[in-house]
Amino acid sequence: xxxxxxxxxxxxxxxxxxxxxxxxxxxxxxxxxxxxxxxxxxxxxxxxxxxxxxxxxxxxxxxxxxxxxxxxxxxxxxxxxxxxxxxxxxxxxxxxxxxxxxxxxxxxxxxxxxxxxxxxxxxxxxxxxxxxxxxxxxxxxxxxxxxxxxxxxxxxxxxxxxxxxxxxxxxxxxxxxxxxxxxxxxxxxxxxxxxxxxxxxxxxxxxxxxxxxxxxxxxxxxxxxxxxxxxxxxxxxxxxxxxxxxxxxxxxxxxxxxx
Numbered sequence: 001x002x003x004x005x006x007x008x009x010x011x012x013x014x015x016x017x018x019x020x021x022x023x024x025x026x027x028x029x030x031x032x033x034x035x036x037x038x039x040x041x042x043x044x045x046x047x048x049x050x051x052x053x054x055x056x057x058x059x060x061x062x063x064x065x066x067x068x069x070x071x072x073x074x075x076x077x078x079x080x081x082x083x084x085x086x087x088x089x090x091x092x093x094x095x096x097x098x099x100x101x102x103x104x105x106x107x108x109x110x111x112x113x114x115x116x117x118x119x120x121x122x123x124x125x126x127x128x129x130x131x132x133x134x135x136x137x138x139x140x141x142x143x144x145x146x147x148x149x150x151x152x153x154x155x156x157x158x159x160x161x162x163x164x165x166x167x168x169x170x171x172x173x174x175x176x177x178x179x180x181x182x183x184x185x186x187x188x189x190x191x192x193x194x195x196x197x198x199x200x201x202x203x204x205x206x207x208x209x210x211x212x213x214x215x216x217x218x219x220x221x222x223x224x225x226x227x228x229x230x231x232x233x234x235x236x237x238x239x240x241x242x243x244x245x246x247x248x249x250x251x252x253x254x255x256x257x258x259x
Contacts, residue, residue, distance in 0.1 A: 044189055045253070045255045046189045047253050049250070049251050050184065052247070054246055057168055058134065059145055059163055060131065060132075060162075062131055062132075062160075063086065063130050063132065063161060064127065064159040065083055065086075066125060066159070067125070072107050075123070079127070082157060083130070087100070089148075089151055094136075102128070103129040108127070134148070139243065145241060185253075199258070199259040200258055201259050203255065204255050
């Protein structure tokens with residue numbers, strides 16, 4: 001009898017414990033759900049774009065020299081003479097030494113391939129690339145840049161590879177574009193909130209994308225000058241450069257809390 005009573009009592013206790021655990025679990029789930037619902041933020045997400053156009057005040061000029069000769073030394077010496085000529089020319093302009101940089105130097109072997117005879121060394125080609133930074137550029141000093149290019153193209157075998165423009169101090173311009181982007185984002189959010197008959201609070205998430213892109217280049221200049229049968233080493237045309245403008249763009253993604 002005592003054994004049967006002990007078993008019955010144990011079963012009753014276990015049933016009570018299981019029941020209490022199930023009630024607690026249900027209550028806890030309900031509380032968590034209610035808490036999540038209560039603290040879940042409803043947001044209005046918008047994007048604003050700020051654009052500022054500005055005249056560039058810096059030019060990056062890239063030039064190159066090359067020469068092919070029977071030996072690597074002759075090829076290198078020939079290029080070095082042209083580089084020295086360009087460096088002497090640059091001293092006549094307001095360009096700092098640190099703004100004249102060597103970008104690349106190389107010597108390559110040129111081969112001739114004959115059927116059944118394999119390859120034969122035809123000569124050596126030396127290459128040299130120079131990067132010149134022209135600062136404090138404006139509509140007046142751009143004439144100096146044109147003059148520089150015209151004189152550089154009088155050097156035999158020079159190659160004017162490219163000119164691109166930039167802004168020396170972009171921080172102030174980016175700040176202006178950023179302020180404009182935030183203003184437009186807020187304006188858009190307020191318009192949408194009014195249409196949706198809701199009120200918005202402060203931003204809860206803000207992210208930014210930015211970039212500097214060419215809006216207009218007067219010339220993306222590229223010119224090669226090689227010796228001809230006429231006037232050896234003389235440029236056949238003058239450069240005519242327009243600065244155009246750069247466009248700095250900032251995009252902001254803003255999430256406003258809906259009250």
